[in-house]
Amino acid sequence: MDASLKIVIVDENPIRAAILQDGLKEAGHVNVTRIEDTAGLLARIYAIDPDVILIDLENPSRDVLEQMFQVSRAVKRPVAMFVDQSDTASIQASVDAGVSAYIVGNLQKDRVKTIMDLCISRFNAFARLQDELERAKSALEDRKVIDRAKGILMKVKSLTEEEAYALLRKTAMNENKKIADVAQAVITAAELFK
Amino acid sequence: MTQLRIGFIPLADATALLIAVDKGFCTAEGLEVELVREVSWSNIRDKLNIGLFDAAHLIAPVAIASSLGLGHVKVPIIAPFGLGVNGNAITVSPELHAAIAAAVEGDLTDPMATARALAHVVAQRRKRGQEPLTFGMTFPFSTHNYHLRFWMAAGGVDPDEDVRLVVLPPPYMVESLQNKHVDAFCVGAPWNSVAVDLGIGQILHFVSEIFARAAEKYLGLRQRWAEQYPEIVTQLVRAHRRAAAFVEQAENHHEVAALLAAPNRIGVDAEVILRTLDGRLKVSAAGAYRSDPRYLLIGREAAARPDPVQAAWLYAQMVRWGQAPLSAELLRAAKAVCRPDLYDAALPAKEAPVTTPADGIGAFAGPPFDPDNLKAHLDAWTIRRG
Numbered sequence: 001m002d003a004s005l006k007i008v009i010v011d012e013n014p015i016r017a018a019i020l021q022d023g024l025k026e027a028g029h030v031n032v033t034r035i036e037d038t039a040g041l042l043a044r045i046y047a048i049d050p051d052v053i054l055i056d057l058e059n060p061s062r063d064v065l066e067q068m069f070q071v072s073r074a075v076k077r078p079v080a081m082f083v084d085q086s087d088t089a090s091i092q093a094s095v096d097a098g099v100s101a102y103i104v105g106n107l108q109k110d111r112v113k114t115i116m117d118l119c120i121s122r123f124n125a126f127a128r129l130q131d132e133l134e135r136a137k138s139a140l141e142d143r144k145v146i147d148r149a150k151g152i153l154m155k156v157k158s159l160t161e162e163e164a165y166a167l168l169r170k171t172a173m174n175e176n177k178k179i180a181d182v183a184q185a186v187i188t189a190a191e192l193f194k
Numbered sequence: 195m196t197q198l199r200i201g202f203i204p205l206a207d208a209t210a211l212l213i214a215v216d217k218g219f220c221t222a223e224g225l226e227v228e229l230v231r232e233v234s235w236s237n238i239r240d241k242l243n244i245g246l247f248d249a250a251h252l253i254a255p256v257a258i259a260s261s262l263g264l265g266h267v268k269v270p271i272i273a274p275f276g277l278g279v280n281g282n283a284i285t286v287s288p289e290l291h292a293a294i295a296a297a298v299e300g301d302l303t304d305p306m307a308t309a310r311a312l313a314h315v316v317a318q319r320r321k322r323g324q325e326p327l328t329f330g331m332t333f334p335f336s337t338h339n340y341h342l343r344f345w346m347a348a349g350g351v352d353p354d355e356d357v358r359l360v361v362l363p364p365p366y367m368v369e370s371l372q373n374k375h376v377d378a379f380c381v382g383a384p385w386n387s388v389a390v391d392l393g394i395g396q397i398l399h400f401v402s403e404i405f406a407r408a409a410e411k412y413l414g415l416r417q418r419w420a421e422q423y424p425e426i427v428t429q430l431v432r433a434h435r436r437a438a439a440f441v442e443q444a445e446n447h448h449e450v451a452a453l454l455a456a457p458n459r460i461g462v463d464a465e466v467i468l469r470t471l472d473g474r475l476k477v478s479a480a481g482a483y484r485s486d487p488r489y490l491l492i493g494r495e496a497a498a499r500p501d502p503v504q505a506a507w508l509y510a511q512m513v514r515w516g517q518a519p520l521s522a523e524l525l526r527a528a529k530a531v532c533r534p535d536l537y538d539a540a541l542p543a544k545e546a547p548v549t550t551p552a553d554g555i556g557a558f559a560g561p562p563f564d565p566d567n568l569k570a571h572l573d574a575w576t577i578r579r580g
Contacts, residue, residue: 040375042360060233060363067334067361069265091267092244100236 007115008050009034010041010059016126020054023122024115042067052112053102054119057095065102090116097123142180149183152190195226196426201238202251204231204460205364206383206470207278207411209450210492211251212460214437216453222436223429231458234363235333242414243269249430251277252414255335255508258528261417262509264518265335270527272420273412274427274536275434279497281410281470281490282338282401283386284345286378287371288479290315290327291396303484305404305558309349316356329353330362330370330379337410338380340511341401347577348559353515354579371395382410383470383490384462391466393479400475402488406556407495407548409504412531420536431540438493447471496548500532503554506565514572516579525568 007029011017017034024032033048035041038061045053045068055062090113094100097120103112146168153164168186172179200215202208214220215227230247232238235256242250243260257271258264286294297314300307316327329346331338343353353359362370367385370376372394379385380401389395401408413434420427441450447468455464469475473489476482491497509528512518538544548554553562560574572578 038366039370039373057237058233060365062234062236063333063363064361066236066265069334088244088267091240095237095240095244095246100240 005029005031005052005111005115006048006050007032007052007054008045008048010038010053010055010061010065012036012038012059013056013126016056016123019126020119020122023118027114027118029115038064041065049104051104052115053104054115055100055102056123057098057100062100068102068104093120097121098127099123142178142183145180145187146183149186152186156190195221195224196429197226197228198248198426198430199228199230199246200249200251201230201232201241201247203233203235203238203364205251205411206454206460206467206490207281207492208251208460209441209454209471210275210277210434210438210498211413212454213441213450214433216459217437217440219433219436219440220430223433225426225429225433229458233365235336239266242271242416243267245416245419248415248419248426250414252412253333253336254409254412254504255337255340255512256333257412257414257531258505258508259335259512259517261527261531262512262518262524264512270417271414271531272417272533272536273414273500273531274420274533274540275413275431276409276498276500277411277413277434277492279407279409279491279495280400280402280405280488282341282380282382282408283397283475284342284378284380284399284401285371285386285389285395286398287374287394288396290377291398291478293318294398303399303403305345305399306348308398309345309347309351311349312346313350313356316351320356326357327377328358328360328375330360330367330376330381332364332381333361335512335517337401337408337508338382340508340515341404341408342380343515344511344557344559345399345404347575350577352577368392368394384460384466387466387469387475388462390476390479396479397475397477397484400484400486400489402486404558406488406551407491407497407501407504407554409501409508410490412500427536428540431537435493435498435541438498441471441492442494444472496545499534499537499545499547501534501548501554502529502532503563503565505529505532506568507555507563507571510563510568510571513568513580514575514578518580520568520572520580525565529565 009017021032035044041061041064099119101116150164153159168179168182172182202211215229220227235253238250239256241247257273261270293315294308294311298307298311329342331342346353364381364385367379367381368389371389386397440446451464451467454460454467470490473487474485477484505528513520555563563571
C-alpha cells in the first residue's frame with residue numbers, strides 16, 4: 001500500500017539491515033536503500049531524498065540526523081521524530097529495541113507507525129537471534145569443557161564415562177554450581193597437579 | 195547500596211563523573227553506579243528522558259533544549275552539579291591556519307583578530323568562486339555550535355550564510371578533518387589534541403580565550419526523578435564534589451589520566467588526557483604549546499556550582515540563531531535547569547560565588563551579559579536569526 005514511500009536504513013550491521021529490509025519488502029515497501037558507510041551522510045540522504053530514515057542507536061551518526069531538525073542552509077528538508085510528545089511508549093519501545101526513526105517533510109505520522117512497529121519487532125528479533133547464537137556458542141563451549149573434565153576423571157579415578165558425568169553433576173548440585181563450572185574447576189586442578 | 199545507571203560520552207569533561215565512580219566516591223555515599231558509555235548525544239538524551247539512565251553526562255544546551263521541548267520531546271531536566279566549565283577548543287586545518295595567519299592583523303591568540311581574519315578568508319574564497327568553508331560541531335544544541343557562531347559572527351562572518359556548519363560525532367571529527375570533509379571543528383578534549391598529534395590540525399583557540407566562563411557539561415537528572423529521590427541527589431552531589439576536588443589536585447593528574455585512559459572510559463593515551471588536565475596543550479604538529487590553567491575547570495572557581503546565568507546565556511544563543519522564540523517563560527524554564535540550591539544543600543560549606551568576570555560569562559566581544567535582559571544581548575548583534 002505504501003510502496004511509494006522511500007525508506008533509508010542507516011545500519012552498519014549487514015545482517016540486521018537485511019532482516020529489516022526483508023520485513024519491509026514483505027510489507028510492500030520496495031523502495032528501501034541501505035546506507036552502510038556514514039561518511040558524507042547528509043549529502044547521501046539528500047541525494048536519495050527519502051520519506052523515512054531508520055537508524056540503529058549504536059550509530060554515532062544519529063547526531064548528524066538530528067541536525068536535520070534545524071532549518072538552515074546545510075539542511076534542505078527538515079525532519080521530525082516520528083513520535084508524538086505524548087507517545088512515550090513508542091519512544092521507549094524503539095530505544096529498547098535499539099532503533100530510531102525520522103520522518104522527512106510532511107509525511108503523516110500514522111503512515112510511519114506501521115513501519116516503526118515492524119522495525120522494532122525486527123530489531124528485537126535480531127537481538128533474540130544474536131542472543132540464541134551466543135547461548136548456542138557457550139553451550140558448545142560447555143560441552144567441550146565437560147568432555148575434557150570427564151576424560152580426566154575417567155583416567156584419574158578409573159570411572160566409566162557415565163560415572164564421571166554423574167560425579168560432575170552431583171558435585172554441581174551439592175555446590176549449587178553449573179556443571180560446566182565444576183568441570184572447569186576439575187580441568188584447572190588437573191593442570192595444577194601436572 | 196542504591197543502584198544507578200549513568201550514561202556518558204568519552205570526553206575529558208566527564209572526568210568528575212568517571213572519577214566519582216572509579217575512585218569509590220560514589221560507593222562511599224552508598225551509590226553503586228553502572229557507567230554506560232554512549233555513542234551519541236541523541237542516545238544519552240533519549241535514554242535519560244525515558245528512564246533507562248538515572249543520570250547522565252549531558253552537554254549543557256541539551257539539558258536546556260530538553261526542558262524547553264526544543265527539537266524533541268519535552269522532558270524537564272535539572273542539573274544539581276556542573277561537570278565542567280570551558281574545555282573546548284577550535285582546531286583548523288593547516289591550510290586554513292596559514293590563510294588566517296596571513297590575513298590576521300594583530301595577535302593570533304586574540305579571537306577578535308582571528309575572527310576578522312576569517313571574514314577576510316571567507317571573502318577571498320567567495321571572490322575566487324571556491325566552496326564555502328565547512329566547520330564541524332557536535333550537536334545542533336551544543337556549546338560547540340554556539341561557541342563557533344559567537345566567535346565568527348563577532349568578526350563579521352555569518353555562520354549560516356558564509357560558511358557551512360555541520361554536525362559530526364566527536365570520534366569522526368579527526369577523520370573528517372583528515373579527509374578534508376571539514377576545514378575546522380570545535381570539540382572538547384581529547385579530540386583537538388588527537389588532530390594536532392596526527393599533524394592534520396592546529397589549535398587556533400581555546401574556548402577559554404573566547405569566554406572566561408562557559409558552562410560545558412552538567413550532571414543531568416530528570417526533574418521528577420530528582421524530586422522523588424532527594425537523598426540520592428544529595429549523595430550524587432557529594433560524591434561528585436569530592437571527585438572534582440580530587441581531580442583538581444595537580445599531584446593526582448597522573449593517576450586520573452591513567453584511569454581515564456582505560457578502553458571502557460575515554461580510551462585514549464593517558465599523556466593526551468594529561469595535557470587537558472594540566473591546561474598545557476600542544477597546538478601545532480611542529481610542537482608549539484599554549485597554556486591556560488583555566489582551559490578546563492572541574493570544580494575550581496565554583497565551576498561545579500550550576501549557574502543560572504550560564505543557562506540564560508545558552509538560551510539566548512538558541513534565540514539568536516533561530517532555534518527558539520524569545521519569551522520570559524522559556525527564559526525562566528532555562529534558568530530553572532541549573533539548581534545551585536540543591537548543590538548548596540548537599541554540601542557542608544557554601545561556596546563563594548564567582549565575582550570575575552562580573553557578568554559571569556566574560557565574552558571577548560559585545561556588552562556585558564544581563565540574564566534578565568536578553569533583548570539587550572540580542573540587539574547588540576547585527577548577525578542573528580532571531
